[in-house]
Amino acid sequence: MIRTFAAAAIDGLTVVHDPVVGTNHLSPTTLPAGRIHLDQAHVAAWPEAQPGQLNPQAPLSMCYSLIVRCNLACPQCLDDKTVRESTAEERQTMAGHIAASGVLGVDLSGGEPLLLRDLPDVAKAIRAGGRTVVSCTTNGWHLARRAAELAPVLDGLRVSLDGATEATHDRWRGDGSYSRAIGGTRAAIDEGLPVQFQMVLMRDNHREAQQLLDRAAQLGVGGVTFLQMLPIGDGRNIAEQQMLTDDEATATIDALTVPEGLRLRLRTRAKADGFTVLRADSNAWRNTGGATSITIRATVTSPQDLHLPVPGSAA
Incomplete structure (x- = not known):
């Protein structure tokens, strides 16, 4: 399958x-x-960029958390709900x-970004700008009605699921969430x-x-990307009960049989360490302490403010 990627010489x-x-x-x-x-099968076969190999001017990739509001209330949510909402004008400025x-x-x-009309x-x-590829992470609730307008402007879509079954997923996200996410995916x-699923690995769903x-x-x-749970945001309240150890997460992934043609990834806390998040308040944050906390690094008022020092792990 041929799809869009972003390339740079570093x-x-x-x-x-x-x-x-x-x-x-x-x-x-x-x-x-x-x-x-590029052909996605060719790219998947290439080695991943390892920590310490590169010294990019800007993070290779980042998250722009451009809205605080959400129609769901997930107990493991990473977002800081005390951050103020952005305006449409501010979102356009940040996009520029x-x-x-160079990201x-x-x-x-x-x-939930699909709540924004200007997404x-x-x-x-x-x-x-011609240099950046854009994906979107959604709970899928509004995806079915917005898929047609998003398809021409996105390079990838990530749908969050908290389980493979309706019972498990809806126990975390509320009645109807699973059917809306699956309908939106279709x-x-x-x-x-191009769609991929994401699931935060927890004791209640890893099986x-x-x-x-x-x-x-x-x-x-x-x-499918499985994400090691991070004790950030609301997730701090359930981390002691739900967080898997690295060994437990690795054992879960190693035991899986991957269907032909499906890409499987485990994002460990080590890989999440140093990741950059631009929040709705126009502040750039970074995961720190082995991705067990998050701290402000800069207020973004120009492209150069995203030229953050590269931490010891990959951006």
Whole structure:
């Protein structure tokens, strides 16, 4: 399958960002810089960029949490709900800064980004710079009705699920959440959007990991990323009861049988350490302390404010 990636030359290496999976890869050959169409199977086979290999001017990828509001109330949510909401004008300004910063990939998140009418405009403004690929993470509740307008402006979509079954997912997110997410996923795939599932690994859901892989393959979803739970935001309140150790998470993933053609990824807390989040208040934050906390690094008033010092782990 041919889809859109972002490429850049950094320290003599060609780095390619995958907007669907969220990974960074080293190309064996020199590629044109900017948004580029590549075979996803080829990119997946290339080695991932490892911590300490690169010294990019800006983070390779980041999250823009452009809305605080959400129609759901997930107990493991990472977002800071005390942050003020952004205005449409501020979102356009931030989109311009991201587009000009040199960031290869940005994931539009929240809160729930599909609550914003101007979400397509923000995605367009970021992509207009010609260098950045744009994905969006959603709970899927409003996805079915918005898939058609989002498909032309997004390079990837990540649908969050808290379980492979309706009973498990809705226990965390509320009645009807699972059916809305699955219906939205079908609509997005029908519109040609590359979709992947994301699930935060917790004690209450990790035994459904295999079922989620099988469900993804059945629906035509391209991959599944399992995220080690972070004790940040509301997640701090349930971390002691729900957080898996690294060994437990790795054992869960190692035991899975991956359906043909499906991409599987485990994002450990180590890989999340140092990741950049631009929140609705226009402050750039970074995961710190092994991704067990998050701290402000800069107020973003220009593209250069996103040229943050690269931490010891990959951006």
